[in-house]
Amino acid sequence: MVHLIVSVSRFSMLFMIAIYTYYCFATLKKNISERRQTRLYKKQTTLMYGLLINANLVLYLVMQDIRVLGLCLCEILLFAITLLIYQKIYAHASKALVNNMCMLLAISFLILTRLDIDKAIKQFAFAGVAVVITCFVPILVAKLKVWDKLGFLYGLIGIGGLAFVCLAASTTYGAKLSISIGPVVLQPSEFIKILFIFFSACMLYKSTEFHHVVKVTILAALHVLILVASRDLGGALIYLITYLVMLYVASRKPIYMVLGLGSGALASVVAYHLFAHVRDRVIAWKDPLSVIDDQGYQISQSLFAIGSGGWFGVGLGQGMPDKIPVVKTDFVFSAIAEEFGVVFAICIIFICISCFLMFFNISMQVKDIFYKLIALGIGTLYGTQVFLALGGVTKFIPSTGVTLPLVSYGGSSLLSTIILFAIIQGLYVMQVDKGESDERMERARKKRR
Template structure:
């Protein structure tokens, strides 16, 4: 009976997640009414909880201990309470971003519980703190107006904390990554990447003249240089790419991209020559089986796991993910591929892609240049980190030792990613406010609002209804204005 349920669950999990993933992209397909959008998000939520239930049924069936059932109930309660509070507090929030954030965390909980209960419990405790923060951060983004004025504070904080890691940090897998405070380990680079994006945004918001670009570049080089000296090359690469993308969008100058790529190539060659840690990873990428007994063992085991799982996977508890070194952090995608299947793993990639598209959508449409650059920078950080993780475990690129956001084990990674999602939600709400205020301006002045302002389907429908009512009943402007009197 247990074997039959395990076999059946493989296909049910894939079907449920495939439907969920389809709904992620259905959101972007044309204008939809508020009712249709609500149904899409409702279906997503339903399939999310079905996946959570089915995964935990398999875990409880295999482990046969009460603590796993209690842990499932705790996760369920956390997600339900969070979704209710979030939708009540932030009525304008993007449900797609919220659903994807919860879905990825649920997948992480399932796989971590299957791999090691203590790690899953620790991840859950950190998730509680992170979700509380996600209830606060959007309000700060919306209400606090001086973030763009803290330019050099961002720079100072980032450099000081990265330098502290270089001086006092502990070495893990060839890189100085974290600082230990008793039993608590903190990886500052996970949080500094957010501060770094805000620094670059505030610098380029003030000016895009050559002198300003030089100042920003010097500070960026200091950040990246400290990370390289700490041999935290994955984080250094994320910082570098985020800066290049933000610089190009702010200046629209291809020469900066060309110069940046040239410097990046030279820096890569120098790193290869200087650090044995980097050479080992390149060798493992080129021929993992040739160095199977050494540096290629981890990548080889990852590829074996992905190949063994095939399209539909072996089923939870039927694989051997424990044979992959650092499977809970850097290589959790391989464990998912082995036991839940290649189709399920591809759906994870697509869900992450839908998050990235939503980040870019907000960056393209928000009018304030400072917030536009923040959305773009954080979107680049998130998207590029996903690329580095999945590219490393599938041998598309050398392994860089970064985690899969919201899925891999790691308190600093989980907290920083939740903060990124919360900031994006704050920017999404700001964009909604901008759209509504432009509508008010248009109706007050009789002039057309700028053509590149787009409003989400929920807001578009309500504003369209108001415009129709205004035309048919010929209401006065004063009456129309009162409908928006509560807007900030």
């Protein structure tokens, strides 16, 4: 009976996320009315709750753990509070981004509950703290006018923080990433990347003269080189691409992009010869089955999981995701593809793409160059991280050890990503408020005439 319920439920969940994904792009149409948008957002919310309840009921039947139902109720409450905050306090916030953030979090809770319910409870606690912390971020971004005056401070804090991690952090999978403070484990580079975006935007907003660009690039390169010294090559690549895109848009000189990409390619060759774990990942990427007992075991298990899941998945609790090393963090997408199906996994990719498009859409709407660069940097960083995470688990590129934003387990990654979403919301609110203010002034001028 349980097996039958699992089999039926996987198709209902596929249907719900497919419709949700369709609505993600339907709301982006240019000529869509505000009333229709609102209806679609409400339907998305209903589908998200339906998916959450459906999957948790299946997990309860499979696991026979009452904590699953308790956690489900807490998750529903968290999402209701989050949606209420953005409906009542930030009436002009992007409802689409809020919905996507909640949906990706819901998927994270579901797959972590399946893999390790204790980790799922921790992830829920991280998300709750993140929502409380970030609920003030949009108004701070929109109201405070000092963000563009602290460029060197952002840079110094970022370089100092990364240097401290390089010297004091413990080594995990060949890289120095985390600092332990009692029972709390932090990954500072996840938060410093936010400062890095603000630093780059501040400095490039001031000037794009050649001598100034050289100075800024040297400071940006220090961030990247410290990450390389820490052997966090995935993080270094994210920082590098984010800076190059921001530099190109600010200066509109393709030569900077060409030189930056050339330097990055040269650095990757050097890293291959310097670091053994980089060589191992390249070997595993080229032919994982030939080294399946050693370097290729992780990526091989990832590909086996995706292949065995097929288009529609084997059903929650019916797969073997525990066979994949570090499945809760770096390879969570493979576990999702195995049990929910490749169609479900593709929908997740499209939800991430819709977030990426909305980030860039907001960037194009913002008139102030500084805030435009902030939105552009956030969109580039998010898109690059998603690409590296998905590319690594599918053998499209060598694994970089990058987590999938909002889905993978990890408090630092989760909190920093929700902060990025909150900053974007602040920029969106600011732009809408400015547009309404300009309309009121224009109407007042017409009346005076």
